[in-house]
Amino acid sequence: METVLEVVDLYKSFSIPGSRRKVQAVNGVSFTLNKGETLALVGESGSGKTTVGRCVLGLEEPTRGRVLFKGEDLSPKNNVRKRHLRGRIQLVFQEPAESLDPRMRIADSIEEPLKALNLPASERAGRVETVIRRVNLRPEVLGHYRSSLSAGQQQRVGIARAIITDPALVVLDEPTSALDPTARAEIIDLLREIQEATGTSYLFISHDLSAVHYISHRIAVMYLGMIVEQGPAAEVFRRPRHPYSVGLLSSVLLPDPKIRRQTTVSLKGEIPSPIDLPKACFLAGRCPFATDICYQSMPPREEIAPGHLLHCYHHDRVAEVDQASDTFAEFQASAERVLGVDVLETDAGEESPTRRGRWASSTVESPS
Numbered sequence: 001m002e003t004v005l006e007v008v009d010l011y012k013s014f015s016i017p018g019s020r021r022k023v024q025a026v027n028g029v030s031f032t033l034n035k036g037e038t039l040a041l042v043g044e045s046g047s048g049k050t051t052v053g054r055c056v057l058g059l060e061e062p063t064r065g066r067v068l069f070k071g072e073d074l075s076p077k078n079n080v081r082k083r084h085l086r087g088r089i090q091l092v093f094q095e096p097a098e099s100l101d102p103r104m105r106i107a108d109s110i111e112e113p114l115k116a117l118n119l120p121a122s123e124r125a126g127r128v129e130t131v132i133r134r135v136n137l138r139p140e141v142l143g144h145y146r147s148s149l150s151a152g153q154q155q156r157v158g159i160a161r162a163i164i165t166d167p168a169l170v171v172l173d174e175p176t177s178a179l180d181p182t183a184r185a186e187i188i189d190l191l192r193e194i195q196e197a198t199g200t201s202y203l204f205i206s207h208d209l210s211a212v213h214y215i216s217h218r219i220a221v222m223y224l225g226m227i228v229e230q231g232p233a234a235e236v237f238r239r240p241r242h243p244y245s246v247g248l249l250s251s252v253l254l255p256d257p258k259i260r261r262q263t264t265v266s267l268k269g270e271i272p273s274p275i276d277l278p279k280a281c282f283l284a285g286r287c288p289f290a291t292d293i294c295y296q297s298m299p300p301r302e303e304i305a306p307g308h309l310l311h312c313y314h315h316d317r318v319a320e321v322d323q324a325s326d327t328f329a330e331f332q333a334s335a336e337r338v339l340g341v342d343v344l345e346t347d348a349g350e351e352s353p354t355r356r357g358r359w360a361s362s363t364v365e366s367p368s
């Protein structure tokens, strides 16, 4: 399988004005993203997701570590602004309005990234027409301005702007969080359709875990700038093995509250400051499984199943205690039975990613 993005031992810290101390936003993140695949970065606010995305886009310079796009090092001097990389990595914003100039017609906004590629005007116009249909908007929209579109339509335009250059990779930073549930579901379906048609890879940053569950092939759980657990999405949702993932994923809101994930793992206590991180496991002060060693050194990264990696000394104990983790399987079976739809199905062992089902039709009521 072709690797599109490789992030190797990435660190990013920010200076604090008037202080010699630093905010340690990203602390040793490594992952790969393959062609046609969606990797979700999940974690609470402040866990470093956006900073990782910005380093990938070349908008932040890593303190340490490497970002490789199709094997090519994206060092600051060779980043996405370089001619041959232009348009190959694109971004979809959280706030759709942010990517659209209120004074520009929608057609001009969508066309803008093509101008940076120096495409002739005749070719640009044709591609704008094609892409507006691809995001399921009527061509009439092209003559409008941002203010006359709904948030959901604006986000479709934001996606059109991103995909018009045929990127190999799109970084989506909370692309649905500003949208109402109907628009959110439609955007998630649209992103999947586009990926199935084009083979684009997505780095999908979100704290919307039910959307993540639906759209991702793999998932990486971040806590205080580290990926504490990563693996095939179905496996990590079904059997998370890091105490932090168990705590985080138990908060997923499923369509039927009766089949909400139950777990015995609860995390209590203060989150350490990213300015003063311990040398040991960052979760030690909050973790019900912690023993002396957890307070002494950082657990190394371990591969517990193919592609399923985590940092925890006591993942075996988590496996013993977290007996309720079949609830997701129960959710899948029951959703199929009750709603008559298919839900996410990702097989960890498969060569190419597969998913089925439609989100919009399965989880969101029609607008009245």
Ligand SMILES: Nc1ncnc2c1ncn2[C@@H]1O[C@H](COP(=O)(O)OP(=O)(O)O)[C@@H](O)[C@H]1O
Binding pocket: 014, 015, 023, 024, 025, 043, 044, 045, 046, 047, 048, 049, 050, 051, 052, 274
């Ligand atoms: N430009 C910046 N200057 C200082 N601190 C920053 C900056 N950007 C992010 N941070 C800090 O880095 C940490 C990670 O932030 P961020 O990547 O935005 O997390 P997330 O996207 O997961 O909410 C937070 O503690 C945040 O306050």
Ligand code: SF4
Binding pocket: 242, 243, 244, 281, 282, 283, 284, 285, 287, 288, 289, 290, 291, 294, 299, 311, 312, 313, 314, 315
């Ligand atoms: S290493 Fe120890 S403190 Fe850290 S998550 Fe695992 S059990 Fe908890």
Ligand SMILES: [Mg+2]
Binding pocket: 049, 050, 051
């Ligand atoms: Mg963020």
